Amino acid sequence: MSPATPAPESGGAALELLVHGVGGATPESMLDDPRTVRVTGDRTAAVFRRGEDLDAEDHPERYAARPVPEAYCWSNLTSGDGARALWLLLLPFMVANLAHWMRPPAEGRPGLVRLYGVLVRLVALTLTVLLTAAACEVALDLTAWQCAATPACTDAYSWLGFLSEGRGGWWSLPGRRLALAALVPTALVGLLWYLSNRTWSAYEAQRPPTGYDAPATEPRPDGTDTTSTADTTGTADTEAADAADPAGPVELRPALGRPGFWYGRRLVARLRAAHTAAGFLTVAAALVTATARADAGAPGPRSVLGWVLRAAVVVLAVVVVWVVCRRGRSERRLDLRLERALVSWLPAASLVLLVLTAVHAGWARPLRPSSGTLPGDAVFGALTLVQGGLVVALGVVALLLQRPRRDPRTALRGLGGPAVAMLACALAGVMSGGVAQRVADWLDGPAGHGDVRIGPPVLLSWQASVIPVLLLLLLAPAALLGVRTLLDARRLRPSVEADFAAADERDPVRTGQIAAGRARASLTDSAPVLVGVVSGATLLLGAGSVAGAWASGNVPGRAFDGAHPAIASLASATQALGSWMIGLGFLLFVTWGRRAYRDASARRTIGILWDVGTFWPRAAHPFAPPCYAERAVPDLTWRMSSWTGGTGGRLVISGHSQGSVLAAAAVWQLQPATRGRVALLTYGSPLERLYGRWFPAYFGPEALRALNRTVHCWSNLYRATDPIGGPVRVPAEDGRPAVDGEVLLDPVAYGRTRAHPLPEPILGHSDYQADPAFARHRSELLDRLPPALPHQRVPNEATDQGSSGRSSG
Numbered sequence: 163m164s165p166a167t168p169a170p171e172s173g174g175a176a177l178e179l180l181v182h183g184v185g186g187a188t189p190e191s192m193l194d195d196p197r198t199v200r201v202t203g204d205r206t207a208a209v210f211r212r213g214e215d216l217d218a219e220d221h222p223e224r225y226a227a228r229p230v231p232e233a234y235c236w237s238n239l240t241s242g243d244g245a246r247a248l249w250l251l252l253l254p255f256m257v258a259n260l261a262h263w264m265r266p267p268a269e270g271r272p273g274l275v276r277l278y279g280v281l282v283r284l285v286a287l288t289l290t291v292l293l294t295a296a297a298c299e300v301a302l303d304l305t306a307w308q309c310a311a312t313p314a315c316t317d318a319y320s321w322l323g324f325l326s327e328g329r330g331g332w333w334s335l336p337g338r339r340l341a342l343a344a345l346v347p348t349a350l351v352g353l354l355w356y357l358s359n360r361t362w363s364a365y366e367a368q369r370p371p372t373g374y375d376a377p378a379t380e381p382r383p384d385g386t387d388t389t390s391t392a393d394t395t396g397t398a399d400t401e402a403a404d405a406a407d408p409a410g411p412v413e414l415r416p417a418l419g420r421p422g423f424w425y426g427r428r429l430v431a432r433l434r435a436a437h438t439a440a441g442f443l444t445v446a447a448a449l450v451t452a453t454a455r456a457d458a459g460a461p462g463p464r465s466v467l468g469w470v471l472r473a474a475v476v477v478l479a480v481v482v483v484w485v486v487c488r489r490g491r492s493e494r495r496l497d498l499r500l501e502r503a504l505v506s507w508l509p510a511a512s513l514v515l516l517v518l519t520a521v522h523a524g525w526a527r528p529l530r531p532s533s534g535t536l537p538g539d540a541v542f543g544a545l546t547l548v549q550g551g552l553v554v555a556l557g558v559v560a561l562l563l564q565r566p567r568r569d570p571r572t573a574l575r576g577l578g579g580p581a582v583a584m585l586a587c588a589l590a591g592v593m594s595g596g597v598a599q600r601v602a603d604w605l606d607g608p609a610g611h612g613d614v615r616i617g618p619p620v621l622l623s624w625q626a627s628v629i630p631v632l633l634l635l636l637l638a639p640a641a642l643l644g645v646r647t648l649l650d651a652r653r654l655r656p657s658v659e660a661d662f663a664a665a666d667e668r669d670p671v672r673t674g675q676i677a678a679g680r681a682r683a684s685l686t687d688s689a690p691v692l693v694g695v696v697s698g699a700t701l702l703l704g705a706g707s708v709a710g711a712w713a714s715g716n717v718p719g720r721a722f723d724g725a726h727p728a729i730a731s732l733a734s735a736t737q738a739l740g741s742w743m744i745g746l747g748f749l750l751f752v753t754w755g756r757r758a759y760r761d762a763s764a765r766r767t768i769g770i771l772w773d774v775g776t777f778w779p780r781a782a783h784p785f786a787p788p789c790y791a792e793r794a795v796p797d798l799t800w801r802m803s804s805w806t807g808g809t810g811g812r813l814v815i816s817g818h819s820q821g822s823v824l825a826a827a828a829v830w831q832l833q834p835a836t837r838g839r840v841a842l843l844t845y846g847s848p849l850e851r852l853y854g855r856w857f858p859a860y861f862g863p864e865a866l867r868a869l870n871r872t873v874h875c876w877s878n879l880y881r882a883t884d885p886i887g888g889p890v891r892v893p894a895e896d897g898r899p900a901v902d903g904e905v906l907l908d909p910v911a912y913g914r915t916r917a918h919p920l921p922e923p924i925l926g927h928s929d930y931q932a933d934p935a936f937a938r939h940r941s942e943l944l945d946r947l948p949p950a951l952p953h954q955r956v957p958n959e960a961t962d963q964g965s966s967g968r969s970s971g
Contacts, residue, residue: 175810175811176811176813177230177812179234179802179815180816182818183822183846184773189235192233193231193233197212198212198213198233203797207793209234210232210233210235234798239790240773240790254293255289255586255787257582257583257775259783261579261583261586261782262781262782263781264578264579264856265278265579271562278563280487281555282556283486283782285587286586286782291440294440294445299542300601302344304598305605307340307535308535308616311327325342335524340448340523340536341449344523347444347445351445354437358430362430362434362788418826418865419830420493422495423493424789426491427498431500433486434505435504439478439482439508443475443512443515446471446512446519447479449519450519452536453523454468474515475515478512490781491779535618542622543711543712550587553583557577560576560579571854571855573690573855581693584701594622595618595626599741600749603745624710624711625704627707628704629740629743631703632700635695636699647678647685650677650680650681651678651680654680655677679908683881683885686852718736719738794828795828798815798828802840803833809950810839810950810951811951812839813839814842815829815840816940818845822844822848823848823849826849829869842873843878843939843940845879846881846927849861849890850890851886851889854891870901874946876943880905881908881927882905882908883924883926885926886927890902903935903939908925909922909924
C-alpha cells in the first residue's frame with residue numbers, strides 16, 4: 163500500500179491516521195518505508211511512524227505541503243500466538259453473538275427490545291449445554307458406558323482394559339466408570355472458562371483511561387439529561403432504555419458513541435459465570451440421570467441423596483437461566499461494577515455439586531449392566547426443539563420490531579438475527595454430531611464387535627442424514643446465482659466500454675474480464691438469499707429429524723426397512739453419505755486447527771474470519787472469541803484526541819475495509835470539540851453494504867446520516883469490482899455534500915498507455931491508495947477542515963506525552 167501523496171499547502175499541521183483492514187498489514191507496507199518506529203502502543207496494537215517523521219511536531223515547516231502519516235496496526239488482536247487456533251472451537255458461539263447485534267431498529271418498544279436480547283442469550287446458553295452434552299456423549303456414553311461393557315471393544319483398545327465390565331476391577335462398576343469419564347467434559351468446560359477468562363483480562367477487563375468517559379451522558383438541546391430510569395436501576399437492557407426514552411437517543415451519542423459501549427466487563431463476567439455453571443450442571447445431570455433408575459427403588463440414604471442431588475441440579479439450573487435473562491448490556495454509562503459474589507459462587511457451587519454427583523455415582527450399588535445408549539440421551543432431541551422454538555420466537559419479535567418502518571435494504575427484512583441464530587445452532591449440531599459419529603465409528607471398528615454396535619443417539623444419525631438433503635437444496639439457488647452472474651457479465655459489457663470510452667481500441671477479452679469482475683463483486687448483495695435458504699431449510703430439516711428419530715426409534719437406514727425398496731435405499735444412502743460428510747468435516751476442522759497452531763500464515767487466515775465476526779462485544783455468549791474493537795476503538799479515539807488536543811492541528815482518519823468500521827466507531831466516541839477537527843476518509847468500506855444491511859440498529863441509514871452530521875467532513879471511495887466495499891448511500895443534506903465520491907475506475911487504465919505501458923491489474927478490494935483519486939479526496943477533506951489552532955500543550959495526563967502524544971517507547 164503506497165503512502166498518501168502530497169496534500170494541500172494551507173491549513174497548518176495535519177495528521178493522516180491510516181487504519182488497515184482484514185488480514186492485517188505491516189507498518190512498513192502501510193507507510194511504504196522499511197524504517198518504521200512504534201510511537202505508542204504495545205506488541206498487540208500500536209501506532210507507527212516513519213523514522214524521519216518522529217519529530218514532525220517540532221519541525222512543522224517540513225510538512226507544509228503534506229500531512230504526517232501514521233499507521234495503526236491491530237492485526238495481532240485477532241491473529242497472534244498459536245493458542246488462537248483454539249478459537250475454532252468457538253465458531254458457533256461467535257455466530258450466536260452476531261445475532262444479538264442484528265436486531266432491527268426500534269423506537270418506543272422497550273419490552274420487545276429486551277425480549278429480543280433475552281431470547282438470543284437463551285439460544286447462546288443452549289449452545290453451551292449442547293457442546294457439553296456432546297462431550298458427555300463421547301466420554302460417558304460411547305466410551306465408559308458402551309465400549310467398556312463390550313469385551314471385544316476393551317480388548318481392541320487395551321488402554322480401556324481397566325474399565326472392562328467383564329474383568330471385575332474396581333473401576334468396572336458402571337457408576338465409577340461414568341464418574342471417571344466425567345473428567346473429560348468437566349475439563350472441556352474448564353478450558354472454555356480459561357479461554358474466556360484469559361481474553362476477558364486482555365480485552366473487557368481493561369478499563370478505559372480516566373477522562374475518556376467524563377460525562378455519563380450528553381445533554382439534549384433542551385438541556386435535559388438522557389439517563390433513563392431503566393438505566394439508572396441497572397436492571398434493563400440499554401436498548402430497552404433507549405426505546406423507552408420518548409425523545410430518543412441523542413444524535414451526538416448514538417449507540418456506538420455511548421460511553422459504556424466498548425466496556426462490557428460486567429456482562430461478560432456475569433455470563434461467563436452462568437455458562438460455566440451450565441456446563442458443570444450438564445455433566446452433573448448426565449451422572450444423576452444414569453444412576454436415577456438404580457436408586458429409584460432402593461431404600462436408605464443413597465436414594466435420598468440421589469433425590470437431593472437431582473433437586474439441587476434443577477434449582478441451580480433455574481438460577482442459571484435467571485442470571486442469563488435478568489440483565490443485558492449497560493452502555494449509557496461506564497459500568498465499573500462487578501458482581502463478585504455471583505461470579506464466584508455460581509460456578510463454584512455447580513462444581514461442588516458435580517463432585518458430589520460423581521461421588522454418588524461411584525457409590526457401590528447394583529447398577530444394571532450397561533447396554534444400549536446411556537439413559538438421558540433424549541437431551542439432544544429436547545435441545546433441538548428448544549433451539550427451534552427460541553429461533554421461531556426470535557423471528558416473531560424481529561418482525562414486530564421491523565414492522566413500523568421497514569427499510570428495503572435491511573437483510574432478510576429484519577430476520578437476519580433469527581437466521582444467523584439458526585446457523586449457530588446448525589454449526590453446533592454439526593460439530594457435536596461429527597465428534598460423536600467419528601468416535602463411535604472408531605470405537606466400533608471397521609467390522610464391528612459382533613452383534614453389539616457402538617453408536618451415538620439415534621437423533622444424531624438423523625441429523626447427519628439431512629446434510630446431503632440440505633446441500634441438494636442449496637444447489638438450486640447456487641445455480642441461479644451462477645447463471646445470473648454470467649448474464650450480468652454480458653449485460654455490463656456496454657457500461658464497461660462506456661466507462662473506458664477514451665481507450666484507443668476495444669479488446670473483447672479485456673472488456674469481458676472487467677465485466678466479470680463487476681458481476682462477481684455483486685454476488686455479495688445476494689448473501690441474504692443464501693443465508694435465508696440455509697436457515698429455513700435447517701429449521702425444517704431439524705424438526706423433521708427430531709420427528710423421525712422419536713417416531714421410529716431407529717436410525718434412518720433401518721427405519722424404512724419395510725418401505726418401498728427405492729425409499730429404503732435412499733434412506734440408507736443418505737445416512738451413509740451424511741455420516742461420511744459429517745466425519746470428513748470434523749477431520750478437516752481438526753486438521754485446520756492443528757495447522758493453524760503451527761503455521762502463522764494459516765493462523766492469519768483464521769484471523770481474517772475473526773476480523774469480521776468479532777468486531778462486536780460479547781453480549782450473548784461469553785465463550786465467543788473476544789471483541790478486538792474494545793481495544794482498537796479506544797486506541798484510535800485516544801490517539802485522535804491526544805494529537806488534536808496537543809497540537810491544535812487537523813486530522814484525517816483513513817480507514818480501509820474493516821478499518822473503516824473501526825474508524826467510524828472511533829469518530830462516534832470523540833467529544834464534539836475533537837470531532838470538529840477530524841475528517842473521515844473511508845475506502846473499500848462495508849459500512850452500508852454489510853454492516854448497514856445486517857446490523858440496521860447500529861449502522862442503518864439514520865445512523866450513517868447522523869455520523870455524517872457529527873463528523874466535520876466525510877468522503878467514501880469504492881469500486882464496482884469490489885466485493886466488500888460499496889457506497890454508504892448518505893445523500894447531500896444541510897449544506898453538506900454527498901459522502902460517496904464517484905465510482906473509481908478499475909483498472910485505472912483499459913489498455914497500454916504512455917502513463918501505463920504495462921497492463922494494469924483489476925484491483926477489486928485492494929490498493930485504493932494507488933488510485934490518484936485517493937490523494938485528491940484526502941486533500942479536499944483537509945482543505946475543508948478549519949485551520950490549525952496555535953500550538954499549545956494540554957495539561958492532561960492522557961495527552962501530556964510530548965507534542966505528538968508519543969510514548970518514550
